[in-house]
Amino acid sequence: MTVLVVDDDKTTQIIHKMLVTRENLDVHVAENGMQAIEWAASGHTYDLILMDMEMPVMNGLEATKALREMGITCTIVGVTSREEEVDVEAFIKAGANKCLVKPLNIKKLKLVLEEVASNVASTSGAK
Amino acid sequence: MDGVVLQLQRKLIDYTNSLFHEGYINEQFSQLQQLQDESNPNFVMEVVSLFFQDSERLLNELGKALGQPVIDFKKVDSHVHQLKGSSSSIGAQKVQNVCMTFRSCCEQQNADGCLTCLQVLSSEYFLVKNKLETLFKIEQQFMAAGGSFPM
Numbered sequence: 001m002t003v004l005v006v007d008d009d010k011t012t013q014i015i016h017k018m019l020v021t022r023e024n025l026d027v028h029v030a031e032n033g034m035q036a037i038e039w040a041a042s043g044h045t046y047d048l049i050l051m052d053m054e055m056p057v058m059n060g061l062e063a064t065k066a067l068r069e070m071g072i073t074c075t076i077v078g079v080t081s082r083e084e085e086v087d088v089e090a091f092i093k094a095g096a097n098k099c100l101v102k103p104l105n106i107k108k109l110k111l112v113l114e115e116v117a118s119n120v121a122s123t124s125g126a127k
Numbered sequence: 128m129d130g131v132v133l134q135l136q137r138k139l140i141d142y143t144n145s146l147f148h149e150g151y152i153n154e155q156f157s158q159l160q161q162l163q164d165e166s167n168p169n170f171v172m173e174v175v176s177l178f179f180q181d182s183e184r185l186l187n188e189l190g191k192a193l194g195q196p197v198i199d200f201k202k203v204d205s206h207v208h209q210l211k212g213s214s215s216s217i218g219a220q221k222v223q224n225v226c227m228t229f230r231s232c233c234e235q236q237n238a239d240g241c242l243t244c245l246q247v248l249s250s251e252y253f254l255v256k257n258k259l260e261t262l263f264k265i266e267q268q269f270m271a272a273g274g275s276f277p278m
Contacts, residue, residue, distance in 0.1 A: 011178045011213040018162050018170065054208055081212045103216045105158040 001116065002026040002045065006036045006063065007052040007079070012102070016050060019109050032056055033063025040067055046074050048116045050104070051096065053080040053087060061094045068095035075116045079104065135269040142265055151255050155218030163276060172263050178217050182252055185210045189245050193238070203241060204233035210248070221251045 003025050005016040013029050020027040028044065030036040032055040040046070049067070051060040058066075064076050078091030078099040088099040100108055146152045156171075163170040185206050192203045211226035225248045232240030270276075 009181070009209055009212050009216070011174060011181060012216045014174055014177060015159065015162075015216050018167070022162060052212075054205075081208070081215060102212060103155045103158075103218070105155065106161065 001047045004028050004046040004049045006030045008032055008055040033058030036063050037066050040072055047120055049076045051076055051078050061090055064094040064096050077112055132272045132274045135272055139265045139269050146258055150220055151258050153218045153220040175259055178213050179256055181213055186249055193241055198238055200233045200236050219255050225251050
């Protein structure tokens, strides 16, 4: 399973990367939404994208929408630092499968990975 | 385990607990500690060092932005947002709390409120930095004496 972490904050990047690596998964890190799109467009495939909301160049909402328009069907989890309903709704409307509030931890990530694993198993190869 | 190691282990546990009880750090910091193992023995210190570098850059940027004759509150809010994100990622609770108040002041375009928040933020940041540096020093003494993690 390969996970793409999209976040502009270096501290968050290193923590999310470590969380994923500890689960023995492959991880790539993109600095912003535009970079995530470029990587997806260049043929990289992911089983899970952890997408931050507020980023320079292109934010998480725009990137999620663009990725869906490109036909990317993998699980996209919006990651926001605000617990406001409006942020969650905006992410879902943009095409995210769900939204989590920062900070991510082992427990939150494991729950998501279980969901992704079951999706991957049921829709094998449909990235 | 010899007496010195046991003594340092006790000191380390007590000091870590005091940081939790005084509200400087929260559960997220424990989560980071859980990610640290033999293959990544300095993980917490590396992440926190990155947080220090980033925070000091952002505090500097905030000082500059709030010193302008016309304050760009959107820019100020963006810096505070970054600091809020990284402080929550490492579990620096007091810094995170100030960032939340700071963002409200940005939203209200309250220049005086923002300046006060910057002072409080700076103070809380340097306090937690000092506390965490002390924690890492005790950790290093513990390791040098032959102690190991997880304890």
